[in-house]
Structure formats: C-alpha cells, structure tokens
Amino acid sequence: MLLAIGLPLLGFLVLGLFGRRFKEPTPGVLASALVGLSFSISVYLLFVGGERFALADWLPGIPLALSFDHLSGYMALVVTGIGFLIHVYAIGYMAGDEGFSRFFAYFNFFIAAMLTLVFADSYPVMFIGWEGVGLASFLLIGFWYADWKNADSARKAFVVNRIGDLGFLLGMAALYAFFGTLSISGLKEAIEGSLVLPAGLGLVGLLLFVAAVGKSAQVPLMVWLPDAMAGPTPVSALIHAATMVTAGVYLLARSSFLYVNLPDVSYWIAVIGVLTALYGALSALGQWDIKKIIAYSTISQLGYMFLAVGVGAYWIALFHVMTHAFYKALLFLASGSVIHALHGEQDVRKMGGLKKYLPRTHLHGLIGALSLAGFPLMAGFWSKDAIITATLTHPFGGLGFYLVALFTAFLTAIYAMRWYVLVFLGEYRGQGHPHEAPAVMTVPNDVLAFGATFAGFLALPEPFWNLIEPFLAPALAEVEAHPFGLWTEWGLILLSAVVALVGLWAGYTLYANYFKKKLPEWYRAFERAALEAFYVDKIYNAFLVNPAKETAKLLGFTDRGLDATYVATASEVGALGRVLARLQTGYARFYAFLILFFAGLFVLWGVVR
Amino acid sequence: MTYVYYLLLSALLFALGAYGAMRRRSVLLLLMSVELMLNAANLGLITFARAWGSLAAQGAALLVVALAAAEVAVGLALVVAVFRVRESTTVDDLSELKG
Numbered sequence: 001m002l003l004a005i006g007l008p009l010l011g012f013l014v015l016g017l018f019g020r021r022f023k024e025p026t027p028g029v030l031a032s033a034l035v036g037l038s039f040s041i042s043v044y045l046l047f048v049g050g051e052r053f054a055l056a057d058w059l060p061g062i063p064l065a066l067s068f069d070h071l072s073g074y075m076a077l078v079v080t081g082i083g084f085l086i087h088v089y090a091i092g093y094m095a096g097d098e099g100f101s102r103f104f105a106y107f108n109f110f111i112a113a114m115l116t117l118v119f120a121d122s123y124p125v126m127f128i129g130w131e132g133v134g135l136a137s138f139l140l141i142g143f144w145y146a147d148w149k150n151a152d153s154a155r156k157a158f159v160v161n162r163i164g165d166l167g168f169l170l171g172m173a174a175l176y177a178f179f180g181t182l183s184i185s186g187l188k189e190a191i192e193g194s195l196v197l198p199a200g201l202g203l204v205g206l207l208l209f210v211a212a213v214g215k216s217a218q219v220p221l222m223v224w225l226p227d228a229m230a231g232p233t234p235v236s237a238l239i240h241a242a243t244m245v246t247a248g249v250y251l252l253a254r255s256s257f258l259y260v261n262l263p264d265v266s267y268w269i270a271v272i273g274v275l276t277a278l279y280g281a282l283s284a285l286g287q288w289d290i291k292k293i294i295a296y297s298t299i300s301q302l303g304y305m306f307l308a309v310g311v312g313a314y315w316i317a318l319f320h321v322m323t324h325a326f327y328k329a330l331l332f333l334a335s336g337s338v339i340h341a342l343h344g345e346q347d348v349r350k351m352g353g354l355k356k357y358l359p360r361t362h363l364h365g366l367i368g369a370l371s372l373a374g375f376p377l378m379a380g381f382w383s384k385d386a387i388i389t390a391t392l393t394h395p396f397g398g399l400g401f402y403l404v405a406l407f408t409a410f411l412t413a414i415y416a417m418r419w420y421v422l423v424f425l426g427e428y429r430g431q432g433h434p435h436e437a438p439a440v441m442t443v444p445n446d447v448l449a450f451g452a453t454f455a456g457f458l459a460l461p462e463p464f465w466n467l468i469e470p471f472l473a474p475a476l477a478e479v480e481a482h483p484f485g486l487w488t489e490w491g492l493i494l495l496s497a498v499v500a501l502v503g504l505w506a507g508y509t510l511y512a513n514y515f516k517k518k519l520p521e522w523y524r525a526f527e528r529a530a531l532e533a534f535y536v537d538k539i540y541n542a543f544l545v546n547p548a549k550e551t552a553k554l555l556g557f558t559d560r561g562l563d564a565t566y567v568a569t570a571s572e573v574g575a576l577g578r579v580l581a582r583l584q585t586g587y588a589r590f591y592a593f594l595i596l597f598f599a600g601l602f603v604l605w606g607v608v609r
Numbered sequence: 610m611t612y613v614y615y616l617l618l619s620a621l622l623f624a625l626g627a628y629g630a631m632r633r634r635s636v637l638l639l640l641m642s643v644e645l646m647l648n649a650a651n652l653g654l655i656t657f658a659r660a661w662g663s664l665a666a667q668g669a670a671l672l673v674v675a676l677a678a679a680e681v682a683v684g685l686a687l688v689v690a691v692f693r694v695r696e697s698t699t700v701d702d703l704s705e706l707k708g
Contacts, residue, residue, distance in 0.1 A: 586704030588639070592630045 001051045001068050004041040004076070005115045007034045011108035019101025027101035028091035031108045035087050038111065039080035046073045054121070061181040065121035071475030074318065074468075075118045075250055082242045082325050083111050085444040089333050090234040092441035093340060103143060103232070110136035114243055118250065122183045123172045126251070130168065130215070133244045134161050140235040141228045153230040160224040164214015164248075171207030174200060188257045197261060205258055205265040208251060216248030216302045218276045223537055225299055226283075229291040233336030236291060241298050241332050242325035249305045249317050256314045256477035266396040270310025274404045277303030279534070281411035285418065286530025289346050290335045293419045296533070297372060298328055300412065304387050307405060311397035312479040313390035315472045319459050320387060322468075323379040326451035327371035331419075333445050334365040338423060340441070341434040348419070349515075353428035358436050362424050364445045371452040373416035373507075374409055374500040382456030384409060385496045389461075389489065393481045406499055413503025414510070421511040429515075461489060615656040622649035636688045636698045640681065647677045 011034040015027050022030075045051055051068045058064035068076070087107060094103050113132025120126035142154030176182055178198045179190050191197065212218070217225035228240045239245070252259060252269070259266050280300025287293045301324050308317035339346055341358055355362045371380040388409065391401040428434075436442075459468040463486065483489065532538065583594075626649060629642030651670045658666035692698055 584707050586707030588700045588703070589631050589634075592627075596627055596631075 001041075001045060001053055001066055001119060004038045004045070004080075005066075005112050005119065007037050007041075008108040008115070009112040010034065012105050012112060015101050015105035015108065019105055022101055024095065024100060025091060027104045028087070028094070031104035032084060032087040032091065034108060035080055035084045035111050038115065039077070039084050042068075042073060042076040042080055046077070052121070059124075061176065061183070062124050063122055063183050064125060065183055065185075066116075066119040066125065067121040067185070068119060069475045070471055071253065071318070072118050074322075074472060076115060078322050078325050079111065079114050079118060079243050082329050082448075083107075083114075083238060085447055086234050086238040086242070086329060086333065089237075089336070089441050089444040090232075092438050093234055093336055094232065097232075099143065103140075106136055106139050106143070107234075107238070110140070110239060110244070114247070117247055121185055123168075123175065124182055126184075126254075127168060127172070130211075130247065130251075131165065133239070133247060134158065134165070134215075137161075137228070137239050137244055140239060141231040143231050143235065147230075150230040153224075153227040157224040157228050160221050161214050163221060164211045167207045167210025167214065171204050171211065174204045174207060178204070184254060191257055191261065201258070202262055202265055205255075205262045206268075208255055208258070209265060209269055212248030212251050212306075213272065214248075215251075216245050216306070217299050218248070218272050218303065218306055219279055220536075222276065222279070222299050223533075223540060226292050226295045226533065229289070229295050233291065233332055233339060236295070237329045237332035237336070240295065241328040245298065245302055246305065246321045246325070249302070249309060249321055252306075252309045253314045253318055253476060256309075259309070260312065260477035260479060263396055266310050266312060268310070270307050270391075270396060270401055273303045273306030273308075273310050274401050274408070275303070276300065277307060277408045278404055278411075279303070281408045281415060283530050283533040284415040285411065286527045286532075288348055288531065290338060290348050290351070290419070290423060291332070291346060293348070293415065294328070294331050294335060297331075297412070297415060300408065301328065301372075304384060304405070304408075307401060308387045308390055311391050311394040311401065313387065313394045313481070314476045314479070315469045316383070316386045316390050318472060319468050320383040322458075323371070323383040323452070323455050326448055326455050327368045327378075327380050330364055330445060330448040330452050331368035331372065333441070333448065334361050334368055335423075337361040337364070337437040337441055337445070338434075340437055342430060343432060345430060348422040350430035351423045351428070352426040352430075353424070354434060355424045357428070357434040358424075360436060360442045361445070364442075364449050365420060365424055367449045367452055369416040369420040370504075373413040373504055374496065375504065376497045376500070377456070379452050379454065379456035381497070381500065382460065384412075385493055386459070386461070388496055389484075389492050390481075392492075393483050395480060406496065409496060410499050410503040410506075413500045414507040417504050417507025418511045421508060422514065425512065426514075461493065462486060612656055612660050616653060619649045619653040619656065622646075622652065634699045634701055636684075636691070636700055639700060640684045640688070643684075644677060644681065647673055647680075 008031075011031050015022075015031065019027050045068050050070070050073065052065070053067075054063045054065040087104070090103065090107065094100055097103065110133060113129050113136055115129070117126055117129025117133060120129060138154050138158045141157055142151045145151050145154075172182055175187065178200065179187055181187060181190070214221045225240060225245065229236050231240075259269070277300045280296045280298070280303055284293050284296035284300065287296060301320070305317045305320050305324070308314070308320060337358065338351065338354060338361060341354070341361070342351065345351070367378075371378040374381040374384050388402060388405045391397040391405055392399070459466045462483065484492070529535070623646050626642045626645030626647075629645065630639055633639050633642060651673050654666045654670040654673070657663070658670070688698060691703065695702060
C-alpha cells in the first residue's frame with residue numbers, strides 16, 4: 001500500500017529533479033507506467049482483502065495510519081484507473097509543450113497526494129493528502145503561469161479552498177476535544193459504542209461539511225471551479241472532474257458514522273447539494289466556453305452526490321462518483337481533442353459540424369453527453385436515478401428534494417444536448433482545418449466511453465444484481481432505507497427516463513440551427529444571466545473581494561506614509577551630520593582654536609553669571 | 610597688590626602660548642607654545658599659593674611640571690615617528706582625519 005503511494009511520489013521526484021534531461025515522450029510514459037503500477041497494486045490489494053499500516057505513536061491519540069478497506073480500495077481504483085487513462089491521454093495532448101516533464105511531475109504528485117487522502121485512517125493524515133491535492137490543483141491550474149489570468153485563477157482556487165481547510169482544521173480540533181483521538185476507526189468505535197453523544201457533535205459535522213463544500217465546489221464556495229478550467233484540459237479532467245473534487249464526497253462518506261447520527265446537519269447537506277445541482281445546471285445553459293459548460297455540469301453533478309450523502313444514501317453517492325468519473329473525464333477529454341483539433345479554440349460559437357471531421361471524438365462526445373444526460377441504460381442514468389429515488393426512500397430525504405432533483409435532471413439533459421449539438425452538429429462555423437486526434441488520445445477515450453456506457457450495470461435496482469452496495473457496506477454507516485415495491489420503483493425509473501428523453505428532445509429542438517433562430521427576449525435575458533453564472537462572482541467581488549482590496553490598499557498607503565516619515569527623519573539627521581562633519585577639518589590648529597574659544601566662552605559665562 | 614603683576618604676566622604668557630599654538634605650523638613650535646601655556650598656568654598657580662599660603666596649589670604646580678615632561682616625551686616621540694614617514698613636521702600636512 002505504501003508502494004502504491006510511493007511510486008507516483010517517486011515519479012514526481014525523478015521527473016521534478018531530472019525531468020529536463022529526458023526526451024519528449026519519456027516523462028509521460030514513465031509517469032503513466034507508475035500510475036498503472038499503482039492501479040495494479042490496488043487491484044492486488046483488493047483481492048488479498050485489504051491492508052493496514054500504522055505508526056501508533058505519531059502524536060498522542062493520532063496514529064499515522066493508512067488502511068485499505070473496501071471504501072478506500074474502491075476510491076483508489078477510480079483514482080488510479082481514471083488517472084492512468086488521463087495520463088496516457090496527456091502524452092498526446094501535452095506533446096510539444098515546453099513544460100512537458102514538469103506537467104507529468106505535478107500529475108504524479110497529485111496521484112500520490114490523492115492516494116494519501118484516500119488511504120488515510122486518521123484525519124490529520126487525510127489532511128496531508130487534502131492539502132497535497134490542493135497544492136497540485138494550484139500548480140496545475142496555473143500551469144501556463146506566464147498568462148496573468150491563469151495565475152489569477154490558480155490563486156482564486158487556492159484562496160477559496162482555504163475557507164474549507166479552516167473548517168477541516170476546526171472540525172479536527174473539536175473532534176479531538178470530544179474524543180481525544182483522531183483515528184477514524186477509533187472514532188467510529190467511540191461513536192457507535194457511546195449511548196450519549198456529545199452535544200457539540202453537530203458542530204463537528206458542520207465544520208467537516210464546510211471543508212467538503214470548499215473542496216467540492218458547492219454553493220456558496222463554487223466560484224473557483226469554473227475558473228480552474230484555465231489549466232490544461234487533462235488537468236480539468238483528472239482533478240476538477242473525476243477525482244479531487246469528489247474528495248469532499250469521500251470525506252463525508254468516510255465520516256458517515258458521524259453523519260448518520262446528525263439528521264439536522266444531513267438535512268443541510270442535502271439542501272446545499274440540491275441547490276448546487278440546480279445552480280450548476282442553470283449556469284451551464286448560458287456558457288459559451290466548451291470547457292466551462294462541462295465545469296458547471298461538474299458542479300451540478302457534485303451537488304447530486306452531496307444530495308445523496310445528505311439523505312443518507314452513502315453508497316449511491318460513491319456509485320455516482322464512479323460513473324461521473326467515467327463520463328465526465330470522457331467529456332473533458334473529448335473537449336480536449338476538439339480544442340486540440342481546432343488549435344486552442346474554446347468558443348462553441350466557432351465550432352459545429354465537427355462530426356464530419358472528428359468521427360471518433362464525435363462518438364466519444366455523444367456517449368459522454370448521453371451518459372451525463374441520463375439516457376436510459378447508460379451509466380449516468382442508473383446512478384443519477386438511484387440518487388433521485390433515494391431522496392424518497394432514505395431517512396433524511398423528502399418530496400421537495402425529489403422534485404428539484406428531477407427538474408435538474410431535465411435541465412441536465414438540455415445542457416448536455418446543447419453542448420453536443422453546438423459542438424458536433426450543424427455546420428462548421430470556424431476557420432482552419434480540424435484534424436482527428438492521434439491514437440494515444442483516442443484509445444483512452446475508448447476505454448472511458450466503454451465505462452461511461454456500462455459502468456452503471458454494476459449496481460442495478462431491484463430485482464437485478466447490485467454489486468456495489470454489499471461491497472461498500474462494511475465501510476459505511478448503516479442506514480435504514482424504506483424501499484418501494486417493485487412497481488412503484490420501476491414506475492419512478494420510467495418517469496426519470498421519460499424526463500431525460502424529453503429534456504434531450506427539448507435540447508435538440510432548441511439548439512439545432514440555434515444561430516438562425518429568433519428566441520424570445522426573456523430567454524436571451526436568462527442566457528446572459530447564466531453566462532455570468534448569476535453574478536455570484538460580481539457579488540463576491542462587491543462585498544468581499546473589493547472591500548478587502550481597498551483595505552489592503554489603505555493599509556499599504558498608511559504603511560508607505562509611515563515609511564516615508566522614518567526615511568525622511570533619517571535623511572534629515574544624515575544631512576545635519578554632513579553639515580556638522582565640516583567642523584572636523586583635520587587641522588590641529590583649528591581644534592586648538594575651538595577649545596580655547598569655548599573655554600573662553602565658559603569662563604565668560606561664569607563671570608557674567 | 611604686587612600679585613596683580615604676576616597674574617598679568619601669567620595671562621600675557623598664556624595669550625602668547627595660545628597665539629603660537631594657533632598660528633605656528635611647525636610641530637616643534639606648537640609643542641613649545643603648549644609648554645608656554647602650561648608654564649603660564651603654573652605661574653598663576655604659584656602666585657595664588659603665595660597669596661593664600663596654600664600648599665595645595667604648589668602641589669598642583671609640581672604635578673603640572675611632571676605632566677609637561679611626560680607630554681613632551683610623548684609629543685617628541687610622535688614628531689620623530691611622523692617625520693620618519695612624512696619627512697615633514699608641518700601640522701597642516703597631517704589633516705587626513707577630517708569629516
């Protein structure tokens with residue numbers, strides 16, 4: 001297990017220190033191979049049944065513990081599996097870039113940090129990984145740091161994440177105060193064994209939730225994720241869609257033993273989740289940047305996962321993490337191929353008709369979009385439908401959640417179709433000749449497309465098989481669900497299938513020949529608002545960022561004023577010294593005169609007095 | 610009343626010495642001017658010792674004589690040392706240490 005973390009870390013060190021000496025594809029191949037090895041190790045560990053590693057006396061009550069149980073194994077497979085595919089893809093995407101080896105060094109560092117986060121069996125260890133992935137995210141968003149905008153985006157992501165990290169730290173402190181330990185398995189025993197829980201436990205739940213909100217870009221801390229698209233596309237796929245942003249969901253699932261005892265906090269998690277899902281879906285409808293559409297859809301899908309965690313359907317949240325990782329990575333990599341083909345063009349208004357030029361990528365995009373939209377029998381359909389149904393069957397759910405989630409599913413289908421139609425259908429609206437991506441980029445997409453199509457069959461509703469729930473059950477808290485009868489359940493499934501299909505149809509009719517249509521004014525107004533993501537950034541700027549900037553300016557001004565005073569005083573004293581120094585002529589006779597003169601003056605003073 | 614003449618002589622000698630110390634450029638003459646001032650002070654001291662019959666002032670005069678001897682010894686040694694380096698005994702040449 002240490003090897004699984006250590007190999008990517010080794011790759012980071014080797015590439016970071018000596019990367020410049022390797023020729024072009026070597027760093028990418030090396031990095032990919034190491035992540036592939038990590039994947040094989042994870043598979044092997046899963047078959048031998050897990051592993052534990054602990055240094056008991058790291059700090060009092062805080063063991064340096066890693067554990068490979070079903071939950072962390074599942075997550076590790078997603079991270080290393082998807083990570084491997086994206087590494088391979090990046091060999092093609094980053095070809096010819098100046099920072100080729102630097103890119104793969106960061107990528108390997110990210111995988112190592114993410115695995116630390118996943119394997120951690122005590123919160124401080126998890127926090128190390130948590131900060132590690134944050135750092136990797138910062139470095140990779142600002143990968144093309146020469147452009148001022150990219151560096152700004154990186155800083156924004158880092159600063160917004162700090163708010164969540166503060167929640168994590170305070171949550172750990174509170175847990176330590178209550179239980180005297182931060183070992184996750186220890187805490188689990190303590191909480192499951194105690195009859196009366198400390199009154200402040202809700203606060204702990206809330207603080208850890210704040211951490212998850214920051215990392216997973218939920219309302220109100222979602223503003224950093226769309227800007228994070230400034231990084232290279234494989235980064236968006238790996239970090240800001242498939243793995244890192246799901247760390248918040250993972251944290252909540254890891255702490256499920258805590259949240260199952262906190263109905264109030266769980267309720268708020270579900271509220272935030274469903275709000276985020278709706279917000280992301282609405283904002284996605286107004287975007288023109290091919291990657292930003294998918295970024296907002298990521299926010300929306302993360303909202304679904306939080307909704308699932310909130311209502312108590314922990315395994316479903318993780319199921320959605322996996323299917324989402326497949327189809328979202330696929331969508332991002334397909335976008336990457338499109339951007340690659342159009343030499344950096346990201347505006348969908350200048351695309352269209354790419355079906356003809358990029359047949360393979362078109363297929364990938366279609367599969368990804370359908371899976372995202374919840375087209376029946378695709379992976380996204382099963383997991384999203386499971387979440388929507390869970391809002392009714394699980395203890396912390398409710399009808400309101402169900403309706404909003406269903407409506408959001410409808411919007412999801414529309415914007416997925418919008419993305420697909422604007423990019424691939426219609427007539428080509430740009431200049432230049434698009435060319436299909438090389439095999440090193442299309443083959444990973446083939447694998448992802450396979451996953452995005454069939455991954456859902458791992459967990460089907462009753463009466464079919466469900467492999468994931470019993471597999472994850474030992475690591476998650478037990479929740480008493482009240483499943484519906486078969487007829488009701490399949491009726492609901494049919495309903496969401498119909499909703500998805502209607503959404504797809506609506507999206508197609510709305511956006512086919514979109515640029516020749518005359519649309520009603522209210523829809524144009526809505527689109528403008530959605531393009532600005534409903535002005536959240538502007539509001540934050542007006543109420544938080546600009547006042548902070550003004551304060552900083554004022555303080556800087558005061559500081560400069562003080563500085564100037566000191567400098568001026570010093571220079572005045574210096575000038576005085578230079579004047580007085582003229583008295584030191586160096587002539588002994590002059591000194592003798594001065595002595596006599598002042599001695600005479602002294603005597604005179606005595607006489608006069 | 611006769612003491613006044615002694616004191617006037619003392620003051621005159623001191624003024625001569627001070628004038629010499631400020632005007633002369635030769636180190637040797639400078640040192641001699643300083644000697645002159647010291648001995649003018651001595652004359653004053655002795656005069657007051659006579660006038661008040663005080664032994665303390667005479668002791669002070671003896672002390673000044675000893676000090677003057679030491680001063681001349683050190684001063685001449687410095688003059689010799691400076692002359693070896695500079696080949697000159699003019700004080701105005703020794704004006705490097707200015708502000």
